[in-house]
Amino acid sequence: MPELPEVETIRRGLDPIIIGSKILSVSSSWPKSFPNAASEVKRFLYGSHITAIRRRGKVLIIDLNTGYSLLIHLKMTGQLVYRALDGSERFAAGHPTKSLVGNLPDASTRVVIRLEKGTIYFNDQRKFGWVRLFPTNRINDIDFFAKLGPEPLESNFTATDFVKRLRRRNNTNVKAALLDQTVVAGVGNIYADEALYGARLHPSTIVGSISDATLADLLASLRSVMELSIQKGGSTDKTYVDASGKKGSYLSFAKVFRREGKTCMACGNSIEKIRVAGRGTHVCPVCQPEISKK
DNA sequence: CACTTGACCTGTCCGC
């Protein structure tokens, strides 16, 4: 469910709450949601302390003092909810359902991580997401991480790099290329649509027909929408509940995503919803004219 | 190899 800005928001929210905490136990009600062997879990997870919480692409990485890390991917419908045992602290972020504020565990709870002072619930309606324990120094051996593209917001990632990586997908449409995690990490359906709108590019445009300069504009646009989202508390939807239980923002900044039938803020025409790369796709047909289509 | 499609799951919404 969350893309880079949402995962980054979750990371920032959990960091002050769980760093230094001791993990007592972890249990799972759906094997695929937490596929590790029991012996490995007991040895490297039970009794460990959390030393850091990082993010790579859309994956959250919780480092432990045992040389292992908990990797968490929320996929489409994942949530992370923290509840202090004494009720003093609450944190919730992810797919917007009742679970964010309701009693836990509930029917969507897949993994429960018990800490000394509180509990982390990993809820996931569709069961696509996962929590995985893995040696910290071997994370990059996992195929997904080995192939994962650069972080788009890191300053050492240049437009030249971006263009070079996109050119490997020169014969496909630009939306599919943006969603390809091996090109650049962390872009999902929302920010692909928003970035393409900002660069005035139609999502069906074949990469090979786009100039280097326009692709550089696309990176600038992508960075701009992601940075804005993180700055807004990361939330593009009703996905965040802070320590006092206060809810976060809605998709208020989006210019095209889920705005089909509404007015384009730039030209006044109606936003359309179409299908590109097998995904629901939002465009302004006037600001993003179709040039070359696959 | 590059690219597209179906599978993994459940819940919700929309039309009949």
Next chain:
DNA sequence: TGCGGACAGGTCAAGT
């Protein structure tokens, strides 16, 4: 109200 089908902020395997 019930039912079928489409669809959902993601990735992987298998197909062409």
